[in-house]
Amino acid sequence: MNQISRPLLLAMVLLVCSGLSWSQATQPLLSESFEAGQSLPNGWTLQTWQPDVSRAEVQAGAAADGQQMLHINSSKPNHARVNYTVPVQANQIYLLQAKVKARGANADKLAAVIGVEGVYDASETVRDDQQWQLRELYIKSNDAESMTLLFGLGHFGNENQGDAWFDAISLTQVDAIPAGAKVIELPRKQAEQTQQANAAPPSLAESGKATPWLTVIGAALVLSVLIVAGAFALARRHQGANQ
Incomplete structure (x- = not known):
């Protein structure tokens, strides 16, 4: 009996440990359904x-999860979004998910979207409120240490109006990106530094030549020295002749 129970016990322990490990690995970094109060959660x-x-x-209303949801309204075309910043690890993949609805948006611009602040691309847009639609966005962190998530009505260069709702929001670290998924990448710090360096004006040593106004000043100084020296020489000659 003991010989049979020990292998079974070992198998059960391994199964429990693997289950705990899987649970920790897939635990969302963010899970928000806006059920805690009547105002925006802290940090949003x-x-x-x-x-x-x-x-x-x-x-409050017919939420996707619970009894409350995030609502954005714009009376005129605008780029309006609710932001939330989360820490991330470098060179990892994250999956952002949200249930989304929209109403009253102009058809020629993006309506309700999810994305990351500072990144032009975003999820596929949602325009109607017939039912909640799941939107997913895979995010490559590159060398970033944090990212600011956005849940918006309209987007960069796509100002829109109307109403947008978001609920059942989650952010999870994942191992891979499935084929056909929507993917964005966070800007690399090195690329930003390179752009700043390229935008900076070159120094005189780097350019190998002085600017025009420095050339004019230098020529004026040389001419002044020559005039003073010539005047001094003439004065000495005149003084010698008088003697």
């Missing part, structure tokens, strides 16, 4: 391109 902030046009709130 509204950002807009045009002031006094858009608002964001936690709204």
Whole structure:
């Protein structure tokens, strides 16, 4: 009996340990359904391109998860989004998911989207409120240490109006990206430094030549020295002749 129970016990222990390991590996870094209160959760902030046009709130109703959801309204075309910043590890892959609805947006611009602040690309847009639609976005962190998630109505260069709702938001670190998935990459720090270096004006040593105004000043100084020296020489000659 003991000889049979020991292998079974060992197998059960291994199964439990592997289950715990899997649970820890797939535990979301962010899970938000806006059920904790009537206002935006701590750290969630509204950002807009045009002031006094858009608002964001936690709204009660037929949510995707629970009884409340994030609601954004813009009375005029605007780029309005609610941001939340999370720490990330370098060279990892993250999956951002959210249930999304929208209503009243113009058809020629992006409506409700999820994305990352500072990255032009975003998820596929949602335009109607017939049912909640799942949007997924795979994010390559590159060398970033944090990223600011956005849940927006309209986007960069795609100002829009109407209403957008978001719920059941999660961010999870994953091992791979499935074929056909929507993928964005966070900007690399080295690329930003290179762009800044290229944008900086070259120094005189780097350019190998002085600027025009420095050339003029230098010529004027040389001419002044020659004039003073000539005047001094003439004065000495005149003094010698008088003697």
